[in-house]
Amino acid sequence: DIQMTQSPSSLSASVGDRVTITCRASQSISTYLNWYQQKPGKAPKLLIYAASSLQGGVPSRFSGSGSGSDFTLTITSLQLEDFATYYCQQGYSTPTCTFGQGTKLEVK
């Protein structure tokens, strides 16, 4: 099974900051990596698919990069509504998929 490891597990930042979250796969997954945002009590929301493609309606301050086994999600100029938990998900080992353990982004 492919394991997904995110770092850090939690992160404190301020409005206007630039933050980066890392996701590492236990083996190469090409660019079959997706990112989700989840707010408390809500369903996950797709932000980025195929490592770097922005889902429609998602602000351009979100960006993704990486290939192989190392990936990053970057949020430039943090807004208040961005404080949430972020998950990566590999879509390589179909039909199964695995998520990272999540990164909680909190207000400093």
Next chain:
Amino acid sequence: EVQLVESGGGLSQPGGSLRLSCAASGFTVSSNYLSWVRQAPGKGLEWVSIIYTGGSTYYADSVKGRVTISRDNSKNTLFLQMNSLRAEDTAVYYCARNSGSYPYYMDVWGEGTTVTVSS
């Protein structure tokens, strides 16, 4: 509007059964890959099951043999039959539309239904 709405969650004793439903609108379940994903209290996301457009079904090892995913095309609804429930099945269960091709992302999610397994 493309939407998924889950129902059927509740309280069950260990060893009991529940059937979760996920009603789709704005798209047809038969033409899409659909998944169930769960989230235990305070924990991360865990993929549970997927059904392909052709009807093939797959399960996570943690639920294999106890859970069955199915759909009713006439009702445009996805189901998850859960048997032999365990305390560790306690979670919010989400249904999600899967892209059906690489990179297999999930772009539409329901709001979730809560399953609690306790005596």
